[in-house]
Amino acid sequence: MNPLPATGARKAALAFIFITVLIDVLAFGVIIPVLPHLVQQFVGGDTSTAAYWTGAFAFSFSLVQFFSAPIQGALSDRYGRRPVILVSCLGLGLDFIFMALAPNLAWLFVGRIISAATSASFTTANAYIADVTAPEARAKSFGMIGAAFGLGFIIGPLLGGVLGDIDHRLPFWFSACLALLNFGYGLFVLPESLPKEKRAPVFDWQHARPMGGVNMLRQYPQIWGLVAVVFVANFAHYVYPSTFVLFADASYGWKEKQAGYVLSVVGVLSVIVNVLLVGRLVKAFGERRAVMFGLACGTLGFLVYGLAGSGWMFMLGLPISALWAIAAPATQALITRQVPADAQGRIQGALSSLVSLAGIFAPAVFAGAFGFFIGPHAPVRLPGIAFLIAAVMLAFAAFVAWRYTDAAHLPPKPGPAPATR
Numbered sequence: 001m002n003p004l005p006a007t008g009a010r011k012a013a014l015a016f017i018f019i020t021v022l023i024d025v026l027a028f029g030v031i032i033p034v035l036p037h038l039v040q041q042f043v044g045g046d047t048s049t050a051a052y053w054t055g056a057f058a059f060s061f062s063l064v065q066f067f068s069a070p071i072q073g074a075l076s077d078r079y080g081r082r083p084v085i086l087v088s089c090l091g092l093g094l095d096f097i098f099m100a101l102a103p104n105l106a107w108l109f110v111g112r113i114i115s116a117a118t119s120a121s122f123t124t125a126n127a128y129i130a131d132v133t134a135p136e137a138r139a140k141s142f143g144m145i146g147a148a149f150g151l152g153f154i155i156g157p158l159l160g161g162v163l164g165d166i167d168h169r170l171p172f173w174f175s176a177c178l179a180l181l182n183f184g185y186g187l188f189v190l191p192e193s194l195p196k197e198k199r200a201p202v203f204d205w206q207h208a209r210p211m212g213g214v215n216m217l218r219q220y221p222q223i224w225g226l227v228a229v230v231f232v233a234n235f236a237h238y239v240y241p242s243t244f245v246l247f248a249d250a251s252y253g254w255k256e257k258q259a260g261y262v263l264s265v266v267g268v269l270s271v272i273v274n275v276l277l278v279g280r281l282v283k284a285f286g287e288r289r290a291v292m293f294g295l296a297c298g299t300l301g302f303l304v305y306g307l308a309g310s311g312w313m314f315m316l317g318l319p320i321s322a323l324w325a326i327a328a329p330a331t332q333a334l335i336t337r338q339v340p341a342d343a344q345g346r347i348q349g350a351l352s353s354l355v356s357l358a359g360i361f362a363p364a365v366f367a368g369a370f371g372f373f374i375g376p377h378a379p380v381r382l383p384g385i386a387f388l389i390a391a392v393m394l395a396f397a398a399f400v401a402w403r404y405t406d407a408a409h410l411p412p413k414p415g416p417a418p419a420t421r
Contacts, residue, residue, distance in 0.1 A: 021148040024119045029156015030171045033260040034164035036245040042105040048375035055367025062359035064116035076124040077200040082192040084124050091118035093179030100172035131193035154267035161260015225404025232397040234355045236390040238362035243370045243386040251383045252311040269322035287330045288405045294327025295398035302391035306384030
């Protein structure tokens, strides 16, 4: 651990890291309700064409982050955390100005690519926390990062919907101001957490390769079934950012404000389930049943979304699909029981890389299907097709989980310790 000069300075630095992550998430969340409509405006109002371009935007964003996140981490090991974080904040702010001024689709696309690279600072933020906190306090500090994610995905779409209802460019200006203010604040408050003597002597390309972690999973064939569940479930989750805004407009006439409200409700329900229900239900059901229950709820919720003929019917699916969140921690718990203690960290890193891979390909599948089934060549108009595909994927994940979490595939839980005299 590299302690900062004083407790007050350390708290200020951690507060800055929290704000940095929050702004990164806000920067993503704020534009969710408005970016598809801005794209739609640039393509002459055609929803089908806008869907294809929105998928291309999401694909490119995830692809760039997949490569840039480990590169930022390696850069921070070589040159320190402070310059990487500050450059990221500055670049994000300037890039949102770039996108706010975009006169055409190509300009907006380039801006989105730059935004993906500059907002990939989560790896460096986690490294900073590990530098300045004692091992026994890291879980609490990492929990703060998780809270920033949850808060950002609640506030972001809500703000984006309200501001976008006034003007499509306003959310971009808002995010630019936040990022630049954070850069100015960090310039004076954020100290370096990694001393020169502890930095990597050279830039480490080995650890900057994004596929290194994924390749590691080949060493543990006993968890391949559960790894497939993680991949498919995360793939299905990308149906929200890939299609929801244009789907809601095409199906129910919901514009930026209404879409932002609904996405915020999704965030609130997710927080409620994760904070209040996950621990209780996993304990009550057991890990295997919790995985099955969560995936079943996700499947049913997506079926409701895909077949809902009105807005109120769509809303009925929100609390059902929110219970899907129970499956993820139960799956993680089952995975950790099957790998040795000294491989836990690397396995989690490999799973994170796999989730990033899902984020690269999922938008193209969902946005492409949505665009085709509302276009002129569709055999039947079916705006909810992306959610129906996601429902099928979760049903498949539930089958795989059922198949690979029985007694024949999982080691028995350790019994109670023998009594000692």
